[in-house]
Amino acid sequence: MDKAYKIAVIPGDGTGPEVAREGLKVLEAVSKKYNFKYQTKIFDFGGERYLKTGKTVEDIDIEELKQYSAIYLGAIGHPDVKPGILETGILLKIRFSLDQYINLRPVKLYNAAFCPLKDKKAEDVDFVVVRENSEGLYKGMGEFKDKGSKDEVAIQISYNTRMGVERCIRYAFQYCRERNKHKRLTLCGKTNVLTYAWDLWQRTFDEVAREFPDIKTAYAHVDATTMWFVKNPEWFDVIVTDNMFGDIITDLGAMIQGGMGIAAGGNINPAGVSMFEPIGGSAPKYTGKNTINPLAAICALSMMLEALGEKMAAEAVENSVIKVVQSKLKSLGAGKMGYSTSQAGDLVVKNL
């Protein structure tokens, strides 16, 4: 008997279930074609469940998720739940508890027609952001002093450990080597102002770089990085950065690759259970309309297959997405594709 992958599916909120459904449709088709077995279990974590039960993700849920080969997530975020509760209680809880310390976000333009940048060809936008996913400002450390008073102070700490920074940087070097493209790794930081955190990052980067003499290194401040994304995205191959900067620059990255409809990411624990998701969020205003673009979720599926070791299946899914983006869709935006959500999923299946 071949081994069967155990996939935990979290459709989540808003358009999450609609896009996850298309991803699972593609998974079913590609598993037949490439002959692997899998089982899924649906987990109902999300806003609706929280509103009914007051529960997000508990420790016992984490223990269960540890039994899976991977997690496939639609989206988290509900208009009736105060911001922060679901994000911290579900998304960050899973990222942190499963030690998914890398957030891997490819920025790849499949069709220049969908790029808002002038005069850029598809091959000009093709890089990967390795975002640290377990520390920094996301650690949730800080305090209020004299809350509510005129003298109030709010402190939010960026917490960076040598271990956390080093494992992220080493992963990025390794990834850059395996990607085997320009073999150039750019550290994106703010050494000119944030002189504790980025001193540690820079020192660690320089030290780890010695283990990778085949990789060229570069440094860019985060503000300049956003400028280069627009001006000269072709300069980038792999970028490594902290949690907060990585969050911000990858939304811009998503835009230059054609928008949230196509941007996918992986929350990776290289030795554990990883989680794959479209990075766009729950898009409440498109919920239930069958108009949201499922390709980001399908690209997340491709990343999941790659991580599971199903390289041919992963490539087949990506190539099919490329065909659909190059020859079928009118736009990557919700409601403008010229196809419904489910039709777009069908097109990917057909082009496999």
Ligand code: IPM
């Ligand atoms: C992302 C999202 C999350 C983040 C939110 C929803 C907590 O913006 O995955 O980029 O900030 O990491």
Ligand code: MN
């Ligand atoms: Mn984000």
